[in-house]
Amino acid sequence: MRAHFFTWRYALRRFANVGRTLAEAGHEVVFAFPRDRRQKLPTRVARFATMEAYDEVSEPSFGEAIALLRHTRDYAWYLSPEQEVATFNRRRALDNLLRTASRGALEPNPEWPDPAVAVEPGRAAAFDAALGALDAWIPTDEGVRRFLEAQAPDVVLVSPLVRQQTHQTEVVKAARALDVPTALIVYSWDNLSNKGRIHVAPDRVFAWNELQRREAEELHGIDPDRVVVAGAPHWDRFFGLTPSVDRAELCARHGFDPDEPIVLYLGSTNEVCPDEPPVVEGWLAALRSSAGALRRANVLVRPHPRELAVWQGWRPPSEHVSVLHEMKHKRQSLFDQLHHAAAAVGLNTSAQIEASIVGRPVYTFSAGAAAPAQSGSRHFYYLLEDRGGVVTYAETLGEHVAQLERGVTGDYDREAIRRFCEFFVRPRGLDRPVTPIVADEILKLV
Numbered sequence: 001m002r003a004h005f006f007t008w009r010y011a012l013r014r015f016a017n018v019g020r021t022l023a024e025a026g027h028e029v030v031f032a033f034p035r036d037r038r039q040k041l042p043t044r045v046a047r048f049a050t051m052e053a054y055d056e057v058s059e060p061s062f063g064e065a066i067a068l069l070r071h072t073r074d075y076a077w078y079l080s081p082e083q084e085v086a087t088f089n090r091r092r093a094l095d096n097l098l099r100t101a102s103r104g105a106l107e108p109n110p111e112w113p114d115p116a117v118a119v120e121p122g123r124a125a126a127f128d129a130a131l132g133a134l135d136a137w138i139p140t141d142e143g144v145r146r147f148l149e150a151q152a153p154d155v156v157l158v159s160p161l162v163r164q165q166t167h168q169t170e171v172v173k174a175a176r177a178l179d180v181p182t183a184l185i186v187y188s189w190d191n192l193s194n195k196g197r198i199h200v201a202p203d204r205v206f207a208w209n210e211l212q213r214r215e216a217e218e219l220h221g222i223d224p225d226r227v228v229v230a231g232a233p234h235w236d237r238f239f240g241l242t243p244s245v246d247r248a249e250l251c252a253r254h255g256f257d258p259d260e261p262i263v264l265y266l267g268s269t270n271e272v273c274p275d276e277p278p279v280v281e282g283w284l285a286a287l288r289s290s291a292g293a294l295r296r297a298n299v300l301v302r303p304h305p306r307e308l309a310v311w312q313g314w315r316p317p318s319e320h321v322s323v324l325h326e327m328k329h330k331r332q333s334l335f336d337q338l339h340h341a342a343a344a345v346g347l348n349t350s351a352q353i354e355a356s357i358v359g360r361p362v363y364t365f366s367a368g369a370a371a372p373a374q375s376g377s378r379h380f381y382y383l384l385e386d387r388g389g390v391v392t393y394a395e396t397l398g399e400h401v402a403q404l405e406r407g408v409t410g411d412y413d414r415e416a417i418r419r420f421c422e423f424f425v426r427p428r429g430l431d432r433p434v435t436p437i438v439a440d441e442i443l444k445l446v
Helices: 007-023 059-078 086-100 121-137 144-152 168-177 208-216 232-240 247-254 274-286 307-313 330-342 351-358 378-383 397-408 415-426 433-446
Strands: 004-007 029-036 050-054 155-158 182-185 204-207 227-229 261-264 298-302 320-324 343-346 362-365 392-395
Touching: 004 007, 004 144, 007 232, 007 397, 007 433, 029 330, 050 144, 059 086, 059 121, 059 168, 144 168, 155 168, 155 433, 168 247, 182 362, 182 433, 204 208, 204 433, 208 227, 208 433, 232 330, 232 351, 232 433, 247 261, 247 330, 261 274, 261 351, 274 298, 274 397, 298 330, 330 351, 343 351, 343 397, 351 362, 362 397, 392 397
Parallel strands: 004 029, 004 155, 029 050, 155 182, 182 204, 204 227, 261 298, 261 343, 298 320, 343 362, 362 392
Antiparallel strands: none
């Protein structure tokens, strides 16, 4: 079998293990990247796969036209009643539409009101249906089709598909025209709710869990028979980690008191919180005002890996607080820090899921206008305790401190964390790796 992964550089690392599993079973694996985003395969991937570059569209003007169509349809999608809570995602969809329509000349104004309140749901649905019919009428891009004909894959795998900047919809269309089976491997926990819609349905959607299966059906109109609940393959390696440092060494590195608990703050992206240090300072002040263990607790601030520059020059406002200014061996260091922490805190980040894998309680608090993509993103609510998740939410810092105080002293439901992790990450069994499941489902599709 010859399998082609159409992806982008950020997604490559998430599917390398699936590609390796297929290659070890004797199949040919090819990673295909847009020509203008071409990259060198990492050494560990180049050992079992090859790389091909392709033109996303034959004509730039055609690419601009379909980007405008699909950004318009994405925005209309966020006007539906199902997306009412997604105020941040709707604003981002509008920004993308305006930039595309003006070719970057028009910079959106954040002061503009949310227009969703003025649109009747029936009209939004009719508009979306009309745009969908127009998209279906657009013929297959001949350049992409010729590329696939020359490559002759037995299966085409795409991810993330929902970002219109990559034009992966054209790959799905071309594969369908050539009668080559296609599959979307869902990239992240938020991709089916907050990045945009699926404009052309692939033959299979490999979802993480039942929640994503419902998203595929209810938000994207995917036939439920096309959705396979397999789990999240890229976290298999995280499940297999063991600590590389002991607690005493970790405390020594950061100037911590080894007799006090460690609270790990998990930073979010700039989109979630454009200026996170002031939020953390207010949070730390609330902790130090506590009369309990949090007054003396060690606090390790771990910025999001893409936001290290935001924290350069930031100095902790109190003792026994440390911030990471460099991040080597990101996966292993995160595991070590979670393993030795008594609890984790974050606004809206996938590291909260990794905390549950390690079995640590996770807490969050409302950052209000400082974090527009927190409560304004649909996927934020998926992790909350009262929605069946594992993250304890507080509307105020005072309430949050009381909740976190109980957590660092060991007062939390360990079985609930285990149940969530199984449901969300490994629905076919907490002790069963996901990568072989996805590889097997790909072979079934072929």
